[in-house]
Amino acid sequence: MKVGWRIFFVGIAGALFASISFIPIPGMEPGAQRTLGVFVLALVLWVSEAIPLYVTSFVIAGLIAIFVPQHIQGVDYSAFLAPFFSPVILLFLGGFVLARGLERYDLDSVLASAILRRVGKRPWAILAGFMGVTALLSMWMSNTAATALMIAVALPLINSMEADDPMKIGMLLGIPFAANLGGMATPIGTPPNAIAIGALRNAGVEIGFLKWMGLALPPTLILLVVTWVLILLLFKPKTKDLGLEIKRTIKIDWKGWMILGTLIITVLGWLTESLHKIPDAIISMLPLVVFFSFGLLGRKDFRSLGWDVLILMGGGLSLGKAVSASGLDTWLVNSLGMGSLPPVALFIGFVLLTVILTNFISNTSAAALVVPIVIGVAGGGNSPVIGVALAASASMLLPISTPPNAIAFGSGQLKVKHMFRTGLIVAVISIGVIMLFGLLVWPHLGIG
Amino acid sequence: MEKFSVRVEHCPKCHSRKTENLVRVQTGKPVRVYVRCTDCGTFVARYTLERYTSDKTYESLLDYLRKHGHSISSRFRAHEVEGFSKEVEKEYSDTASAPLSDDKRLDELIWEHRR
Numbered sequence: 338m339k340v341g342w343r344i345f346f347v348g349i350a351g352a353l354f355a356s357i358s359f360i361p362i363p364g365m366e367p368g369a370q371r372t373l374g375v376f377v378l379a380l381v382l383w384v385s386e387a388i389p390l391y392v393t394s395f396v397i398a399g400l401i402a403i404f405v406p407q408h409i410q411g412v413d414y415s416a417f418l419a420p421f422f423s424p425v426i427l428l429f430l431g432g433f434v435l436a437r438g439l440e441r442y443d444l445d446s447v448l449a450s451a452i453l454r455r456v457g458k459r460p461w462a463i464l465a466g467f468m469g470v471t472a473l474l475s476m477w478m479s480n481t482a483a484t485a486l487m488i489a490v491a492l493p494l495i496n497s498m499e500a501d502d503p504m505k506i507g508m509l510l511g512i513p514f515a516a517n518l519g520g521m522a523t524p525i526g527t528p529p530n531a532i533a534i535g536a537l538r539n540a541g542v543e544i545g546f547l548k549w550m551g552l553a554l555p556p557t558l559i560l561l562v563v564t565w566v567l568i569l570l571l572f573k574p575k576t577k578d579l580g581l582e583i584k585r586t587i588k589i590d591w592k593g594w595m596i597l598g599t600l601i602i603t604v605l606g607w608l609t610e611s612l613h614k615i616p617d618a619i620i621s622m623l624p625l626v627v628f629f630s631f632g633l634l635g636r637k638d639f640r641s642l643g644w645d646v647l648i649l650m651g652g653g654l655s656l657g658k659a660v661s662a663s664g665l666d667t668w669l670v671n672s673l674g675m676g677s678l679p680p681v682a683l684f685i686g687f688v689l690l691t692v693i694l695t696n697f698i699s700n701t702s703a704a705a706l707v708v709p710i711v712i713g714v715a716g717g718g719n720s721p722v723i724g725v726a727l728a729a730s731a732s733m734l735l736p737i738s739t740p741p742n743a744i745a746f747g748s749g750q751l752k753v754k755h756m757f758r759t760g761l762i763v764a765v766i767s768i769g770v771i772m773l774f775g776l777l778v779w780p781h782l783g784i785g
Numbered sequence: 786m787e788k789f790s791v792r793v794e795h796c797p798k799c800h801s802r803k804t805e806n807l808v809r810v811q812t813g814k815p816v817r818v819y820v821r822c823t824d825c826g827t828f829v830a831r832y833t834l835e836r837y838t839s840d841k842t843y844e845s846l847l848d849y850l851r852k853h854g855h856s857i858s859s860r861f862r863a864h865e866v867e868g869f870s871k872e873v874e875k876e877y878s879d880t881a882s883a884p885l886s887d888d889k890r891l892d893e894l895i896w897e898h899r900r
Contacts, residue, residue, distance in 0.1 A: 442812060744866060
């Protein structure tokens with residue numbers, strides 16, 4: 338973006354913040370008004386990306402800390418800075434460290450090779466293998482990294498296919514879509530999940546690792562299978578057998594085994610939180626302590642962890658806290674008449690809004706903007722919050738929707754129409770599946 | 786275009802410009818390139834790679850994204866991925882066609898980037 342446009346958007350954001358915050362709005366408390374000003378500023382800056390996303394998070398926290406606490410009884414400014422090191426941020430940090438360990442010792446690649454070696458030569462099986470492995474990896478590491486790895490593995494195969502074989506396009510779509518969907522399944526799969534968990538935690542609702550997987554894994558699996566079938570139907574393979582050759586030899590040294598052992602213990606710890614009662618955020622420290630104590634990772638690795646993502650999430654959580662503490666959520670419900678809408682309509686509305694937003698702005702920003710509103714409007718219902726988090730991953734339509742799509746598009750072998758047509762169908766099915774689970778299944782699992 | 790300087794490595798002992806790169810790849814460690822004089826075998830310099838781009842630029846980009854995927858903003862968009870190859874080609878072309886510099890200050894600049 339050119340400097341002129343950056344200045345323009347920053348100016349617009351500042352002007353909107355000032356006018357909304359300080360020109361009296363009848364019936365609105367000053368704290369809620371200031372928070373609304375910050376919310377609109379965040380909306381403009383996160384959508385335009387006039388300044389880096391994580392810098393906007395600092396601006397949000399700073400403005401809230403300066404202008405909001407004095408209007409809320411018993412709340413100190415530090416309450417709005419605390420989300421930056423909240424348990425869910427620590428959980429995510431643990432996930433980043435695990436992913437860094439896997440990548441550093443090539444274990445992600447070894448795992449992918451070990452599975453793909455067994456899928457055979459049939460195109461449908463190979464596509465299933467690539468999509469399955471991509472989704473599995475993206476549950477534990479970033480969707481972008483999983484896509485980059487799997488496209489790199491798939492590229493020799495794709496290049497060996499005949500030029501007009503539709504399966505080339507199918508493979509290049511299947512991998513990023515599987516990465517987007519796989520991220521839904523675990524709390525550390527993608528930042529929107531963590532934002533929802535953090536916001537629910539602020540509202541007094543605890544959703545642990547296992548519970549999230551219990552809620553999100555079934556719709557993820559359904560969507561993966563549906564997407565796989567859809568790609569096979571739309572891009573029918575020309576050849577019956579593909580020559581998938583995985584030459585990589587599987588060799589793991591003691592450091593690799595130590596990384597894998599720590600990964601298994603950490604994941605088991607996360608999944609059995611209800612038995613040992615150690616919070617998942619504390620368990621996340623295990624890979625941090627082990628990897629860096631034993632020299633498996635170094636200071637350079639530590640510095641290169643996704644701190645910008647964590648700060649971005651912290652800003653979203655801080656904004657969410659301000660929305661609820663200032664009473665902005667109640668004001669929105671009352672003044673926009675959302676309180677009188679049936680819960681089903683609200684659920685559908687927010688999921689739709691999120692899917693539209695997430696296809697044009699960052700998934701994390703979309704969740705950070707919508708989740709605080711949903712928390713207030715849902716009136717104690719938690720399904721819409723989880724629905725919004727999952728919907729934030731349904732960014733399938735365009736190369737600009739999410740980095741995995743952009744990476745696949747960068748191969749130069751895809752056209753926008755391929756992605757849009759397939760992605761639109763997947764996005765619509767995602768909305769349907771999320772609503773189906775949110776309205777019919779999750780209430781039976783104790784999530785209303 | 787931003788100003789830049791180009792120089793060719795030469796052997797500190799025999800001043801030969803004929804050098805070869807020994808690329809050291811070790812799991813869990815950054816890739817290191819040792820430059821050796823092909824005439825007398827003297828050690829010339831060592832570079833620690835932060836990012837490697839081969840002639841297969843898309844594959845190099847995938848490798849980079851695999852390592853740094855989490856830090857990618859949503860502005861890392863399709864046109865940037867597409868433009869990556871062209872950017873590398875253009876920078877190489879500019880570098881290859883630039884006049885070589887004997888400016889001693891380059892040593893200082895490189896020294897400032899030491900690890």
